[in-house]
Amino acid sequence: MKENNFMKEFKKKGRLSSVLTSVSVIAGMIPIFVVMLMVGFLSKGNVVTGSIWALGALICLCQAVKAVFYALAIWKAHDSAYSSLAEIRLALIEHLRNMTLRFFQKRKTGDLANIINHDVERVELYLAHTLPEVVITNVLLAVIFISVMILDWRLGLAMISTIPLVFLAMYIFNKLWTRMIEKYHQSVKTMSEDLMEYIATIPAIKAFSKDEKKTEQVLDSLHAYIAWAKKATIGEAIPMSFIMMLLEGGMIVLTILGSILLRGNQIDMVKFILAVILGGQFSEAFARLMSFEHSKAVFKNTMATIDSVMGVEPEEENEKCRDLPAGDIEFKNIHFSYDGEKKALEDINLVFQKNTVNAIVGPSGSGKSTLANLLMGFWKADGGKITIGGKSIDAMHERDLSALVSIVQQEVFLFNTSIAENIRIGKKDAGREEVIEAAKKAQIHDMIMSLPRGYETAVGEAGARLSGGEKQRISIARMILKNAPVVILDEATAAIDPYHEYLIQKAISNLGKNKTLIIIAHHLNTITHADQILVMEDGRIKARGKHEELLKSSRMYQAMVKAQNEVDGWQIKEAKAL
Numbered sequence: 264m265k266e267n268n269f270m271k272e273f274k275k276k277g278r279l280s281s282v283l284t285s286v287s288v289i290a291g292m293i294p295i296f297v298v299m300l301m302v303g304f305l306s307k308g309n310v311v312t313g314s315i316w317a318l319g320a321l322i323c324l325c326q327a328v329k330a331v332f333y334a335l336a337i338w339k340a341h342d343s344a345y346s347s348l349a350e351i352r353l354a355l356i357e358h359l360r361n362m363t364l365r366f367f368q369k370r371k372t373g374d375l376a377n378i379i380n381h382d383v384e385r386v387e388l389y390l391a392h393t394l395p396e397v398v399i400t401n402v403l404l405a406v407i408f409i410s411v412m413i414l415d416w417r418l419g420l421a422m423i424s425t426i427p428l429v430f431l432a433m434y435i436f437n438k439l440w441t442r443m444i445e446k447y448h449q450s451v452k453t454m455s456e457d458l459m460e461y462i463a464t465i466p467a468i469k470a471f472s473k474d475e476k477k478t479e480q481v482l483d484s485l486h487a488y489i490a491w492a493k494k495a496t497i498g499e500a501i502p503m504s505f506i507m508m509l510l511e512g513g514m515i516v517l518t519i520l521g522s523i524l525l526r527g528n529q530i531d532m533v534k535f536i537l538a539v540i541l542g543g544q545f546s547e548a549f550a551r552l553m554s555f556e557h558s559k560a561v562f563k564n565t566m567a568t569i570d571s572v573m574g575v576e577p578e579e580e581n582e583k584c585r586d587l588p589a590g591d592i593e594f595k596n597i598h599f600s601y602d603g604e605k606k607a608l609e610d611i612n613l614v615f616q617k618n619t620v621n622a623i624v625g626p627s628g629s630g631k632s633t634l635a636n637l638l639m640g641f642w643k644a645d646g647g648k649i650t651i652g653g654k655s656i657d658a659m660h661e662r663d664l665s666a667l668v669s670i671v672q673q674e675v676f677l678f679n680t681s682i683a684e685n686i687r688i689g690k691k692d693a694g695r696e697e698v699i700e701a702a703k704k705a706q707i708h709d710m711i712m713s714l715p716r717g718y719e720t721a722v723g724e725a726g727a728r729l730s731g732g733e734k735q736r737i738s739i740a741r742m743i744l745k746n747a748p749v750v751i752l753d754e755a756t757a758a759i760d761p762y763h764e765y766l767i768q769k770a771i772s773n774l775g776k777n778k779t780l781i782i783i784a785h786h787l788n789t790i791t792h793a794d795q796i797l798v799m800e801d802g803r804i805k806a807r808g809k810h811e812e813l814l815k816s817s818r819m820y821q822a823m824v825k826a827q828n829e830v831d832g833w834q835i836k837e838a839k840a841l
């Protein structure tokens with residue numbers, strides 16, 4: 264749904280509100296004319312008491328009609344705005360549902376959440392509050408202008424004589440405001456991203472107590488934003504005062520011309536006073552209309568932000584296939600860069616044979632996770648080809664690839680529902696017995712049973728504070744249920760105590776023999792039995808082979824094993840000392 268379609272849709276819904284608003288405005292104007300008419304009659308002395316009562320009743324009726332129709336108009340505007348709001352949110356969610364994983368790797372989730380929550384909320388603000396006011400003001404301006412023209416066309420033209428200058432000034436200032444609003448949006452976005460990151464990392468920040476600089480940085484960015492907002496307010500106030508002055512100019516022209524016409528008996532006093540009153544209302548209403556320009560610019564900017572998501576066409580999906588091509592995995596001449604400059608993977612050629620255990624080792628930043636990301640289809644290689652069972656993953660449907668390859672990531676995401684539901688994500692129709700069986704294989708059943716509500720314990724409950732290792736085992740239970748032929752395990756980098764490491768190892772071995780296992784290993788002692796170990800450095804594969812072969816052939820691997828042994832020796836000493 265693009266901006267235009269969306270606006271068309273809203274305007275259709277908002278038509279009734281506009282009609283109600285117009286009736287309310289006209290009803291509000293009638294008393295002024297009636298009073299002036301009465302003043303005219305009074306000045307000629309031909310008014311009976313009954314007419315004054317009738318006039319009072321008419322004014323009351325007009326005010327009541329104005330109030331009732333205004334309330335109805337606002338209700339209808341809110342009704343249309345809220346249904347539009349829901350429609351935009353649904354359209355956004357539906358659109359995001361169709362986007363491939365690659366899209367979510369590029370767009371920050373915080374940014375998308377901000378659009379769905381705050382930007383859409385801003386649309387409501389404009390549609391439900393500003394737009395009805397814009398309609399009211401436009402109708403009011405039209406009614407006033409027509410009335411003054413009927414009173415005396417020369418006064419009508421005098422009233423609008425400075426309007427061309429107002430439009431010229433608006434044209435000039437609008438460019439300045441558009442820039443200001445873009446800057447405002449950008450700074451609000453940066454500030455909210457900073458704040459979100461800050462709140463998410465408070466525990467880590469606190470751990471650094473006095474030495475941490477992040478709090479000051481966030482406060483600085485808030486102060487900078489406030490200083491900028493103040494400057495922007497001045498940038499808006501000064502041009503607005505100038506425009507107001509120009510509008511008042513129209514009133515002055517009308518008063519001078521009216522006085523001349525009055526003196527020359529070309530109009531009577533009643534017409535003159537009525538024109539002056541209406542002229543005052545006209546410039547007031549016009550100034551209000553101008554003040555909505557700012558909201559309109561914010562609205563346009565918001566719609567452009569929403570369009571930055573809606574405008575991205577979902578990538579065309581490949582056909583789903585009937586027989587998933589489980590088999591050897593092959594990377595042929597793979598090149599990849601995240602930013603188009605720095606190579607994250609270079610000239611990768613490898614084969615993970617079906618149903619073998621493979622390990623990828625290497626220093627931090629050497630490209631291990633990137634390799635897994637490419638196999639999962641999170642990112643597309645810049646050059647080369649990845650095949651599973653001979654079929655290129657680029658030609659596979661996203662769901663097929665996801666059915667073929669599972670990943671247990673370092674950071675396991677758990678939904679805030681029961682532990683059973685979290686495991687069931689692996690297979691949504693799995694029965695309770697199946698869930699328990701998977702948890703047993705993943706070595707997490709006993710821990711779950713020790714919780715007060717067992718499998719029904721919600722992950723967010725105080726009793727279910729799970730350690731990194733426990734979360735990984737829940738994730739392994741999901742994998743067991745999912746039963747994909749290829750499993751990638753991104754080992755936690757953080758040190759896990761030997762007992763938990765043993766449980767994770769046991770859980771992995773329970774995944775089943777008929778799986779292709781790819782372990783991104785940070786603890787070398789867990790992969791000595793692997794059928795193939797790839798040693799990576801700077802995005803390239805530097806050596807490959809079994810543990811014993813690499814111990815002989817790769818200096819880098821030797822150094823890594825030596826470092827690991829030192830850590831293990833140190834851990835054993837620590838344990839003995841306790």
Ligand SMILES: Nc1ncnc2c1ncn2[C@@H]1O[C@H](COP(=O)(O)OP(=O)(O)OP(=O)(O)O)[C@@H](O)[C@H]1O
Pocket residue numbers: 601602607625626627628629630631632633634
């Ligand atoms: N999302 C990303 N955007 C940009 N660059 C990235 C991204 N993810 C990783 N990189 C960069 O790509 C290179 C390879 O990173 P990768 O995460 O694959 O290494 P790794 O070997 O898995 O590291 P670690 O052991 O620390 O997890 C690094 O230079 C890293 O900074």
